[in-house]
Amino acid sequence: TANTRLWVVPLAGGDPVALTDGLDENASYVWAGPRELLVEASVRTGRGLFRIPLQGGKPAGAPQRVSDGGRYYSGFAAAASGSTVAFLGESPNEPPDVYASALVPFGPRRLTQVNPQAAAFAHGESRIVQWRSAADSEAIEGVLTLPVGYSGTGRVPLVVLLHGGPAGVASLRYPAIRGAYPVQVLASMGYAVLQPNYRGSTGYGARFRGLNRGDISGKDWVDIESGVSAVVRAGIADSTKMALVGWSFGGHLTYWGITHSTRYSAASAGAGATDLISMYSQTDIPEFYHTYLGPPPWENFELYEERSSYRFVKNAATPLLIQVGENDRRVPAEQSIQFYEAMKGIGKAPVKLVVYPGQGHSIEEPRLQRDSMRRNIEWIAYWIPVSGPKPPVRMEAAPMGR
Numbered sequence: 001t002a003n004t005r006l007w008v009v010p011l012a013g014g015d016p017v018a019l020t021d022g023l024d025e026n027a028s029y030v031w032a033g034p035r036e037l038l039v040e041a042s043v044r045t046g047r048g049l050f051r052i053p054l055q056g057g058k059p060a061g062a063p064q065r066v067s068d069g070g071r072y073y074s075g076f077a078a079a080a081s082g083s084t085v086a087f088l089g090e091s092p093n094e095p096p097d098v099y100a101s102a103l104v105p106f107g108p109r110r111l112t113q114v115n116p117q118a119a120a121f122a123h124g125e126s127r128i129v130q131w132r133s134a135a136d137s138e139a140i141e142g143v144l145t146l147p148v149g150y151s152g153t154g155r156v157p158l159v160v161l162l163h164g165g166p167a168g169v170a171s172l173r174y175p176a177i178r179g180a181y182p183v184q185v186l187a188s189m190g191y192a193v194l195q196p197n198y199r200g201s202t203g204y205g206a207r208f209r210g211l212n213r214g215d216i217s218g219k220d221w222v223d224i225e226s227g228v229s230a231v232v233r234a235g236i237a238d239s240t241k242m243a244l245v246g247w248s249f250g251g252h253l254t255y256w257g258i259t260h261s262t263r264y265s266a267a268s269a270g271a272g273a274t275d276l277i278s279m280y281s282q283t284d285i286p287e288f289y290h291t292y293l294g295p296p297p298w299e300n301f302e303l304y305e306e307r308s309s310y311r312f313v314k315n316a317a318t319p320l321l322i323q324v325g326e327n328d329r330r331v332p333a334e335q336s337i338q339f340y341e342a343m344k345g346i347g348k349a350p351v352k353l354v355v356y357p358g359q360g361h362s363i364e365e366p367r368l369q370r371d372s373m374r375r376n377i378e379w380i381a382y383w384i385p386v387s388g389p390k391p392p393v394r395m396e397a398a399p400m401g402r
Helices: 115-122 183-189 205-209 218-235 249-260 276-283 287-292 300-304 308-317 333-346 366-383
Strands: 028-032 036-043 046-054 074-078 085-092 096-101 126-132 139-145 156-162 192-198 238-248 267-268 320-325 353-354
Touching: 028 074, 036 074, 036 139, 036 366, 046 276, 126 218, 126 267, 139 183, 139 218, 156 249, 183 366, 192 218, 218 238, 218 249, 238 249, 238 333, 238 366, 249 308, 276 287, 276 300, 276 333, 320 333, 320 366, 333 353, 353 366
Parallel strands: 046 074, 156 192, 156 238, 238 267, 267 320, 320 353
Antiparallel strands: 028 036, 036 046, 074 085, 085 096, 126 139, 139 192
């Protein structure tokens, strides 16, 4: 659970000295001078630049945040003097552009406008929401994007989007143009999108990032469910029209969710693990399970079965779209195929499987990225219409364009 730290080692030999112990987050090097070190790190749903004072090559005080919280800042690079930095700046309704600023005072000045047309786009408002987990009252937060033009009253359909990692994070930044789940497209259609930063997420320090060690598909899932309930209690989400989606570990949790809850009317799982015993020998990172479960499966088959959604596949009654890359080595396609065949054989709910040719753990080819997004939009819109009744659940899958 330790943070990634920066160290200095004397060229003449001697003990290494940690420079970033005062920063409770993974640190990325930006610049170093004789009297200070500049590093970049995540800060909850944001990211920024920190200064660490040095004396004699050792930290001489607590890290000080240099950048403000006005935007999501990343990719810092410093001039030779260390007095000026260039970086990317973005917000939920402003795509990334290059900015520059002096360190003191920090005042971002935009240097580019790569996507000027985005200023005319209608964006749904994104805000930070907070709640307490029903598991143990741990403080959890996430990013909630509201439908375009949402008036603040009335309930709307909700898409729950789970990040991967599990040490990923949902941030207050411009929605990705890559990937399977276009947040602002969904917002323009009338959906709210909740992205929970469940325990294990980056940006909240080493303690929080380690809370899911030995407990994946445990309290992390309770964190997510607690957030969904909070948005329903707030009068925003329509509890009868909710979808659950996610890729990689987000797909893992999506499978888990539909085998442990019936509150979702549709789901989409991308490249998720379902059978952790076989997954251990199929993945290119079996050490992941040493970190997040503990023993290898042959020392505790019961634990691996207990945390495998495939063990509970008979409970799955939610229409499910499955997407995976044909050449995925991280979470091989066999994991998706196994769950698909089980759901199809059980026959409780419609299920559709899409295997993308030549793709790995993420879908890289532009036309296939578009196909993945389009299928998700169509799947959600079919099973959870923004207005009007939901379609009856028949065993044939939803029509999917081509």
